[in-house]
Every structure is written in C-alpha cells, then in structure tokens.
Amino acid sequence: MVEITVENLFFKYPDAEKYALKNINFTIKEGESIAILGENGAGKTTLAKNLNGLLKPTKGSVKIDGVDTRNLSVAKIARKIGFVCHNPDHQFFAETVEEEIKFGLKNFGFTENEIEKSLLDVLKTFGLEEYRHKSPFQLSGGEKKRLAIASIIVWRPELLILDEPTIGMDYAQRLNIQNVLKNLVSEGKSIIVITHDVDFAVSLCRRAIVLSGGEIVGDGCLRKLLSNPEVIEKASLRKPFLIELEEEIGFSVIDEDFDSISESLIRVFDKCHS
Amino acid sequence: MSFLKAFQYKRRNSLIHRLDPRSKFLLSLVLMTFSIVFIDIRVLIAILTLQLFLIGLARALKEWVYSLRGLIFFIIIIFITQLLFGGTLFMGIVLSIRLIVLSSSMSWFFLSSTPEDIGRAMSSARFPIELTFSFVMAIRFIPVIYNEFQSIYDAQRSRGLELEKGGFRTKVRNLMPILIPLLVGTIRRTYEIADAMEVRAFGASPKRTSYKLLKFKKGDYFLCLVSAILASAIIYLKIFLGLE
Numbered sequence: 001m002v003e004i005t006v007e008n009l010f011f012k013y014p015d016a017e018k019y020a021l022k023n024i025n026f027t028i029k030e031g032e033s034i035a036i037l038g039e040n041g042a043g044k045t046t047l048a049k050n051l052n053g054l055l056k057p058t059k060g061s062v063k064i065d066g067v068d069t070r071n072l073s074v075a076k077i078a079r080k081i082g083f084v085c086h087n088p089d090h091q092f093f094a095e096t097v098e099e100e101i102k103f104g105l106k107n108f109g110f111t112e113n114e115i116e117k118s119l120l121d122v123l124k125t126f127g128l129e130e131y132r133h134k135s136p137f138q139l140s141g142g143e144k145k146r147l148a149i150a151s152i153i154v155w156r157p158e159l160l161i162l163d164e165p166t167i168g169m170d171y172a173q174r175l176n177i178q179n180v181l182k183n184l185v186s187e188g189k190s191i192i193v194i195t196h197d198v199d200f201a202v203s204l205c206r207r208a209i210v211l212s213g214g215e216i217v218g219d220g221c222l223r224k225l226l227s228n229p230e231v232i233e234k235a236s237l238r239k240p241f242l243i244e245l246e247e248e249i250g251f252s253v254i255d256e257d258f259d260s261i262s263e264s265l266i267r268v269f270d271k272c273h274s
Numbered sequence: 275m276s277f278l279k280a281f282q283y284k285r286r287n288s289l290i291h292r293l294d295p296r297s298k299f300l301l302s303l304v305l306m307t308f309s310i311v312f313i314d315i316r317v318l319i320a321i322l323t324l325q326l327f328l329i330g331l332a333r334a335l336k337e338w339v340y341s342l343r344g345l346i347f348f349i350i351i352i353f354i355t356q357l358l359f360g361g362t363l364f365m366g367i368v369l370s371i372r373l374i375v376l377s378s379s380m381s382w383f384f385l386s387s388t389p390e391d392i393g394r395a396m397s398s399a400r401f402p403i404e405l406t407f408s409f410v411m412a413i414r415f416i417p418v419i420y421n422e423f424q425s426i427y428d429a430q431r432s433r434g435l436e437l438e439k440g441g442f443r444t445k446v447r448n449l450m451p452i453l454i455p456l457l458v459g460t461i462r463r464t465y466e467i468a469d470a471m472e473v474r475a476f477g478a479s480p481k482r483t484s485y486k487l488l489k490f491k492k493g494d495y496f497l498c499l500v501s502a503i504l505a506s507a508i509i510y511l512k513i514f515l516g517l518e
Contacts, residue, residue: 054428074431083432089462090422091429093454103451107434137458151433 001030002080002158008060020046022214033185035201036194038211039236044194048161053077082157086164088148092136100136101151118154126150141168159190166197198240210235281384290332295387295395297494301501306379314517318371325378334385389413426455
C-alpha cells in the first residue's frame, strides 16, 4: 500500500516568474478516493505530476512511503502510482490495442504468463476485447480514453491518478469507468481524480482537494466542500446535481456510506407526493 | 528538443528586434556561408563572437545558452566520428564550433523576428502565399510541438519508459513511443488546420492585401552594408588568401 505526504510544496516551471503551486500540505492514505478540483490553470495537473515524480518540487517535499520523490526515478514511482494523462493521443504508439496495453507490463519486467493474464483481464473489464487487434488510432474518443486507463490499470498500481477521465465520454462509458474505479477503491486501492465534472467526483470520491491560483482553498469532505459557496466561487465550480436536489428538498439524498440510494429515492418520491 | 528554443521568437524591446527581417536574414545568410565555407578556427571564432554580440544586443543570450544543451548530442556524434575515422581531437573541437556557428547564424534571426514579420518579408519577396503561410505556421508551431513532445515524454515515463537506460540502439528504439504519437499528432493537426483555414475562405481571393507593410530604416541599410562587407571578406579570404 502507498502513502503520500506533501509538505510545504512550492513548484515553479523553469521559465515562469510565478509559482504554479504554493505551500501545499496534505497526506494521502491507502484506500482514499480524492477529487482534485479547481478552475483552469489552478495547478491541478502540476500537482498530480509532482505526486508521481514527473515534476520535482522547487521547495518543500513530496514523500512516497517516506521516500522523497527527488530520490526516486519516475519508473520506480510509476510502478506504485499510475498516471492517466488527459489526452490519450499522447501515449499511443503501438500497432495494436494489445501491444499498447502490454507496453507498461514489459517495461516493468512482468513475465509472459503474467502479461497474457493481465491483458485478458483488462480487455474484458474495459470492453475492449473486440478491438484487441485493432490500431489504437482507429478507436473513437471514448474508446481511446478507456484504452488509456486500461493501459495503466493493467499493472495494478496502488494509487491511480486520472487527469480528466470523463472528457469525451458518453453516459454509458462514463458509468463503466465509474464502476471500474469504484471496484478499485473497494479493493483498497487509492484513486485521485482531477476533474471539472463535479457529478462524477461526487459519485466516486469522499474527499476533495480544491485548488485556486496554485493554493489549496479547501481540503476535506467533498460533499461539504461543494456545499460551501465560498469554495465554489473561488474554484469556479458548480454545485453537483445531487447537492442542489438535497438543498431543494431539504434532506440528504445519498447517505454518507453511499449505500442507501433506493431508500433515499423512496423518501424523495414520498416528499414529492406529500 | 531544447535546441528548438534557439529558433523560437522572444518578445523583447531591443535594437535587433526593431530591424527589418529582410536585412537580418541577409546577414544571417552571410554568417551561415562563413560556417559552410571556412574550417579555419580563427574565422569561426571571429564569426561566433559577432553572433554573440548580435544575440546579446537582442537580449537573448539566455535562450542561446539553453539551446546549446540540445546540440550536445550532435557534438558527441562529431567527436565519436572523428575518433572512429582517424580524426583528431582538435578537428572535433573545430567541427563542434562550426556546428554552433551554423546553428547561431539562424537562431539570432528567429529569436528576434516574429513569424508574422518573416511572412511579410517572404510576401514582399513575391513568394507564393501558400509557401509563405506554411513556413510561418511551421515556425509558429515550434513551441507547440515542443510542449507536445514534453507531454508525450511524460505520458510514456509514467508507463515505465526509461530513455536513460540501455545502449545506443536501445535508446533509439525507446524513442519510438515518443516519436510516433508526436508524428501522428502533428499530421492530424495539419489536417485540422487545413480544414479550419478552408472554412475561413483561405485562398478564396487571388489578391491579398496586407495590414502592415515592411519598410527599411537606417539600421537596416547599415546591416546590409555590414553584410556586403562580410560577403566581400568571404571572397577575399577564400580566393585571395586561400584560407580553408
């Protein structure tokens, strides 16, 4: 299992005058599901790249299981922390979907048997079996996104960071990704989702880190943060549909443990009837 | 890819930036001819000094130094080739300086001329608009391609790709996961831009007008004079003094 500790993190790009991240502090424990929210240019992707070692802090530190990322190679971190970039076209190069998925496994030295087994599992999970021998460049936008996630999940990292995973996806594909990620969380894996899709974030994550201008303006329970008008305004967010509905009808639609949706819906119908 | 920084326009308020791109291009061509024609280290160092003076005037020394990092790979190849084919260490140094002079001949021009001004200069020289536009677009897209290269590199590193590991052949093979998405992305973008231009009537009118016209000033005439003197120096040094 993996634990990340971020202490007084400041980050500045080489040619930039201003810091992209300022005084960031938080800890990520195993099994957490976190949404990183904020307006465009708030520093969400920069923060994610600091977490998986692609960028190294200008000041402060990011520690993975107690080891500073400055002392770890990106490949070593990637084995534990998977990062799905927002543009799938940035990673495809192989002739077939199969080869694309196998790429990471080969880099990490998996055996042929392990590679074949993991490949079949992930093709099935993401509904990509029929595209196995097709070129990744021939897939649709949503299929490419699924393949990008599949090609990272395949080596089962302890923590998965997804940058805008729902962009370009229809409802069914979005639901599929949501279920796959929920399964990962139930297996004890941690996930971090960078998104503007607050409804997707609410359906998946318990905790949110809200950024604005490179600083944390909120860290805590996602639903509470998204009910806070000050945080919503600072981070240019909108209230999720469920929270708006709750405020309209006057009680919680989804319980804290997310398990009583049917009971909540019955209460909504009762309220509407009365 | 860092050597591309030397060919990326930097907005500055300098004497060199204010000059007409045509006069700057003329001098660039002359300086480039020096690096092609001569292999004498004294000539190369003299031209490099002049180029550094021009880059300094353009206040772009930082970008130039940064671009040298990108040339290191080629300089290593020069030294390896020299060692393999019986050359000397001195010849390796001379050829490396020659490469730097060749690269710098154009870098000060691109660092101080906007792509739009280069396009205007080409139009005034009666180049076809299609060629001018393609050239300007190519220059303008250098930073975009550089950023895309960085994003692709990051994406592949996140999947365990290590460019630093292995021998020369492995390193070249490891470049494929970066170069293929870059090439595919660039070709795709080309088609998208072509479509976007067509829907905005590019090429519909045979005669185009220009909002801003280039005009030679005193500084430009001076630069042309310097270019003429240097061009004469090439002929004198090569033909009359027989310098290599």
